[in-house]
Amino acid sequence: MARDSRWLLPDGVDEIIPPHAAMIEQLRRHLLDVIATWGYALCIPATVEFLDALVSGGGDDLELQTFKLTDQVSGRLLGIPADMTPQIARIDAHRINAETPTRLCYNGPILHTMPDKFAGSRNPLQLGAELYGHAGIESDAEVIALMVEVLAAAGVGEVTLDLGHMGIFHGLAEAAALDAAGEERLLDVLLRKATCEMSEVLAEVQGPAAGWLSALLALNGDASVLARAKLVLAGAPDTVRQAIEDLDALVVLLTQRCPSLDVHVDLADLRGYRYHTGVMFAAYTLRMGRPIAWGGRYDNIGARYGRARAATGFSTDLKLLAALAAVPPANTSAILAPAGSAADLLGAMAALRASGQQVIQALPGQSGGAREMGCTSELVLTDGHWVVTTSP
Secondary structure, eight states, rough: OOGGGGGOOTTTOOOOTTTTHHHHHHHHHHHHHHHHTOOOEEEESOOOOOHHHHTTSOOOOHHTSSSEEEOTTOOEEEEEEEEEEEHHHIIIIIIIIOOOOOEOOOOOEEEOOOOOTTOOOOOOEEEEEEEEOOOSHHHHHHHHHHHHHHHHHOOOOOOOOEEEEEEHHHHHHHTTTOOHHHHHHHHHHHHHHHHHHHHHHHOOOOTHHHHHHHHHHGGGSTHHHHHHHHHTTSOOHHHHHHHHHHHHHHHHHHHHHTTTEEEEETTTOOOSOTOOEEEEEEEEETEEEEEEEEEEOOTTTGGTOOOOOOOOEEEHHHHHHHHHHOOOOOOOEEEEEEEOOOOHHHHHHHHHHTTTTTTEEOTTOOOOTTTTTOSSEEEEEETTEEEEOOOO
C-alpha cells in the first residue's frame, strides 16, 4: 500500500468518530435498558471462537461470511463471529444450562467477509435478544413485540413486519423429493422472485408438490394471505399446514400485543441464515430499502452443542438504527479550565466532573482557546473562587 493511502480502511469497513460515537453509545445504553425491562440478561460473547463451534449447522452462507484464521496456540482454525446467535446458543446450552425459559441479550461488533446485497457495513454492531426453552408461538410473539418496542425506543417510526415460515418451504421441498442442490436452487429462485425460472427448477418434480411450490411466489400480502394459503396448500403435508396455522395464530397474538403494527405475510421470503427452522420475520421502514431488524425460530441450533433447546430471537445493527433514530446529539458543551495543578483548581475541576459536567483542562503552550476547543464556558478564578463563566 502506498504511503499516502495507509489511512484508508478496507471496503465496507467503517469507523465511528465524534460526535456520532457518543450518539451511538447513548442509543446502545437506552436500548439495552429497554430490553432489560423485559427480563433479558446481558451477555458478552467471545470475540473469536473455534471455527467449528461458530459455523457447524449454520449453513454455507454463515460460513462464507466468517473470517477465518489459525490459532497460534492450538493450531486449530478460529473464526471471528459473523453472527452472535450461535454464540448465545452455546452459552445457553453449556454456561447457563437451565431448564426454565432463558432470556438473553447482547451487543457487540461482528465481522463479515462480504457486505450484504444492500451494500451494508461489513462490521456491524449487532444488538439482539434470544429466548430459549419454549417452543410455542407465544415466545415468537414476545420477541417480535420486544423488537417492535426496541425500534420504537430508537425513534425509527412506523415499521412493517414481514412474516414467513421456513417450515413451509422445508415441508414442500421434502414432498417434492428435492436433493440438497435442488433445494438450494429452489430457495434462490424464491428469494429472487424469479417466476420464469420456477418451472425449470421443478421440471422433474412429480405430483402436486410442484404446484404447491410454485404457489408460494403468489402467497404474499396482508394477513388474508394465510386464508388463501390454507386453500392452496390444503393437500400439503401436515407440517406445512401446521406451519400456516402457527402463522395465523401468531398474527392474532401480534394484533393483541402490537395493534398498530402493519403485518405483511410472504411465504416465499426466506432470507436469513439457514439455521432457521420455523417462523421468520423482518422489520422494514419506508425510510430505508432494506430490513432494519430480523429474526426467527432456530430450534435445532443447540443440538450441535449437545443440548437441543427451542429458541427464537431477533437482532439488528446498532449503526443502522442510529442512522434512522431520532436521538438528540450528545451534550457536547464543555468547560475549559486553565493549565495548572494548584489544589483548589484541581478540586474545582473534580467537583464539576462529579456533577456530570465535562471539564477540559488547557495544556501549557497549547494553540487555541475555549472556542477552538469546542468549550462554551471557562473556569475562571474570581475573588479567590473558581467560577464558571460563559465564553465570549
